[in-house]
Amino acid sequence: MRPPREQRRAAVWGGLVTAVLAALIVAGSRNLNHFDAALVGYTFATLFAAFAITYRYSMWLQRPPTRMYWRRGWSVFLTPRFIGGNLVEAVRRLTLSFAANRFIFRRGRLRGAAHWLIMWGCVLAAAITFPLVWGWIHFETVPGRLDRYQIYLFGFPAQSFAVHSVIGFVIFHGLVWSALLVIAGVMLAFRRRMVDHAAVSLQQFAQDVMPLLLLFAISVTGLMLTASYTWMKGYAYDFLAILHAITVILTLLYLPFGKLFHIFQRPAQIGVSFYKDAGSREPAARCRRCGMAYAPAMMVRDLIGVERDLGFAYEMDAADGAAHYQEICPRCRRAMFGLAQAGAWSEGLTARLAGDKD
């Protein structure tokens, strides 16, 4: 049987992105000249992750509410009249929300600190390892200067630095710093998951605990590699290298399926904020029952469309023609909930009293 259209479309997008990444690996490593064969396992894991993440992202975008926000978000962001202000605002919101994690710190200081440490540790590690794995970055000694290294990015020479310098030390130990950040964040997150009653009752192993274990395993085995070659004359280095590779590859395989997929979903928050900006410039929808403003009219219109796409039938027969339940504000919905019960009891009591009289 042929898979549904959504799945075929998602598979095509997944295949396309994987093919582009593979082509970029070949181009960036200059026909694999700078590709490290020892990292081939990582490369295939990243290619698989690219396919699966794109597939899931595409499936996600095809859900009616997501599709609506995706289209509307880009449409309002790219409106020529507001594009300049939107670009400035996008930078500000990206900085506050993503670089500083402001909204997560507001949920809790320790929670914010844990996320911030894990996030920046992972960002730093990804910025180093992915280009290395794909052969997009490599180091060569400067001809005639054995004490200097030249960085090549995508095959083009970039900055050079002294091997035995502070910069050299910082660059060569980049993954150590990232591991320390991640371990500190994971410790804080695990502490919360052990003592917080809410977290204990809601957490699921595969969704909430597994990613922390994986990140911890990557960081610890990575640090053990450094410890092995720095202080232990390479003791058990091959074993540790394989162990580290297994943890990284497992995480890459887990990336599209579990909690870490929020890395790719989360930027939608910025699109939603511009959609809200556009909605606030329009007149608000007024409740059909109480007449009070309760939501942007654009949002209510779009939501009615989404609900119809999903098969909901909240249409009502009103005295003045067709109406929709979404045109009633949440407060009136709650009031009607109580009134419906009270009305039924009054009706019942009246019927009983009438019965008594008969």
Added chain:
Amino acid sequence: MAKPAELHFFIDPNRCIGCQACVQACTECDTHRGESMIHLEFIDRAASTQTVPVVCMHCEQPTCAEVCPADAIKRTGDGVVQSARKPRCIACGNCVVACPFGVPELYEDRQIMMKCDMCYDRTSVGKKPMCATVCPSQALFFGTLDQIGQLRPLSEPVNQFRFGHQVISTRVFMMMPGGLVGHRPLVDVTAAMQDRPRERAIRLTPATTDPFSQVEV
């Protein structure tokens, strides 16, 4: 851990005396500590003392979850619709506008939607939700169908609600008059569109029948 299957939530707004105990107790729950997730609504405060406590009804097919663009709202196997998953919620507010019962709340500063989750840290270990624990009139009751049947022999728990042409089934029950349920096994919420609460003025017309003869205690 999951909510025991034999325990259910029953809501009986007619019994609500508007004491706000549920509102205060709700803030104590660990899953939304400091924030009350229950709505205690005065239907028309100027004209009536009628109040209605509204908790999440935990729909079988939750509209909030269906319209969530981030796929952040999940229903656990025991039928409890949880608050938005924090890593996913993008604070769009779709759930707030879409919920037929008007339950979810959006916290823009934290970029998160929160709602009544039936005090999951408590119910998942067999305890009552905070609101049902403190409700003095048992407008909010948590127990078995047998228990509520013994307590309210004239009432019938109903968990089907009509909104326009849409019928929604829920895990939480509303207590409705027993005799009517056979004819109309659902609560028609939109039929109450034009209803207004009873006036609080006290009528001094003597009753012809004993008004307490049908009252449950």
